[in-house]
Amino acid sequence: MRPEELSYSERCDWLRLARTPRIGPVGFAKLLARFGSAEAAIDALPGLARTRGSSRPNIPPRSAAEAELDAIDRAGVRLLARCEVDYPHTLACIPAPPPLILVKGRLELAAQPCCAMVGARNASAAGLRFCRELAHGLGSAGVVIVSGLARGIDGAAHAGALETGTIAVLAGGLDYIYPPEHYELHHAIARQGLLVSEVPLGTLPTARDFPRRNRLISGLSLGVLVVEAALKSGSLITARFAAEQGRDVMAVPGSPLDPRARGGNQLLRDGAHLIESVEDVLAILENTPAIQPEAPRPGLAGSGLKDEADAFDFDALEPDASEFEQAEFEQVEPTPPAATADRVKALLSPTPISADELARQAAIPVGQIRAILLELEMEGKIDVLPGGLLQMSNSS
Known part of the structure; x- marks a missing residue:
């Protein structure tokens, strides 16, 4: 069942549980299935940690959740919970959807x-x-x-x-x-x-x-x-x-x-x-x-939990960050702007393109790019095709 909207108090509880370290979408779903509400799950977490011999969970205080909700409101942003009708349907249907999103x-x-x-x-x-x-x-x-x-x-x-x-x-x-x-x-x-x-x-x-x-x-x-x-x-x-x-x-x-x-x-x-x-x-x-x-998966809904310690298997289905560190994380560290000629070369490919299109994509005046292209042609880096189209040289 998906209620139309969480109350303010319930929204604070969802936010506190979702922001608790080591609780991802899977752990959140397990805890809600086990205890029925975010408030009850928060109350139960310290006892679950003791049962497993883990350190006490660092649950954000209610004041922190209220401060985040105030900041969200001031920014003109909405916080949507997985259980709410406005939460995107396609996203709600993936395995272990995020419990909360900001839009x-x-x-x-x-x-x-x-x-x-x-x-x-x-x-x-x-x-x-x-x-x-x-x-x-x-x-x-x-x-x-x-x-x-x-x-x-x-x-x-x-x-x-x-x-x-x-x-x-x-x-x-x-x-x-x-x-x-x-x-x-x-x-x-x-x-x-x-x-x-x-x-x-x-x-x-x-x-x-x-x-x-x-x-x-x-x-x-x-x-x-x-x-x-x-x-x-x-x-x-x-x-x-x-x-x-x-x-x-x-x-x-x-x-x-x-x-x-x-x-x-x-x-x-x-x-x-x-x-x-x-x-x-x-x-x-x-x-x-x-x-x-x-269909509900064991441990994600219903009574599929084996025991209380299962609720701490928080990272199941969490994507592994290691394979992304090179492909994705590079964008967090801005790199120095490439030289103008290098920027033009990066835009060239085996697919023919006009000088005007290159100038537009590189944000370089046409007059300046023609000088760069002449230099690249003399270096054998590009081929000039009939009609003035350009492509990366097969030999480069």
Whole structure:
């Protein structure tokens, strides 16, 4: 049963239990199933710790929960509990959904058909253009685009769907803006789209928070589409979560000469849907069966707990942060701006692109980029094709 809304007192109790160290979504669900309410679970935790021989749990005081609720209210943010009717249905149906999420913006977007678009941070200009056009086309067809507001493909997906509807899932607090160049996009999504996070306001993300974010990206969506991803990209982990959650996995094929295409091409070899157009995605989403909650799992609901100590198996089903530390956590530490020529080279790929498009993606005046391109051509780094199109040289 899902009540329409928690009372203020119940909301404080849910917040205190959810913010208790070592209690993740699985532990939270177990405790609620065992004791019937967050308040009763909080009262029982010290005794459970003694039974197991563990240290006393560091449960936040009620004053801390009330202060967080006040800050949430002042920021114009909503706190949604898993049991409430406004909590996104698709997210509620994944194994061990987060007990609480923070949202800002148009919550109704999460009730519409959603498709995640993720990919490389160092995406090619051709990949960025295709992603933006695909997001705009899907948005025009009534599909809400979900992504993680990272550099590269994520930003292009949000920008392409900004006018039609987009959801950004953040690893940090809703008020933590990263990367800095997405300052305007972040605020535009807060006004026109929806921001989602499961961590408190003011939180700077750690390596552990990125897999949690990726699990929410796929959980909010009917399917995940990967546009350019290296073999060890965090985008492939998002695709893995999607497969585990019973969601469709899609990928855009790319040149075997471009390392940024290898992850997507591997997904295709593993059985992902091949995507070349908006129509391809729509055809897959239209055939996606309605998402229903999974049957209760032992220990997550009902009377499946073996004993009280089971309630402390808090980290079951928690994503492992270790494999994300390189692929995801790098974005928390800003790197010095790349040299202008290096930025242009990073946007080139085996897919032909015009100088004007390169200038737009690199945010460099056309006159300046032509000088850079001439230098790269003389170095043998690029090939100039008929019609003035440019591509990365096969020999570079």
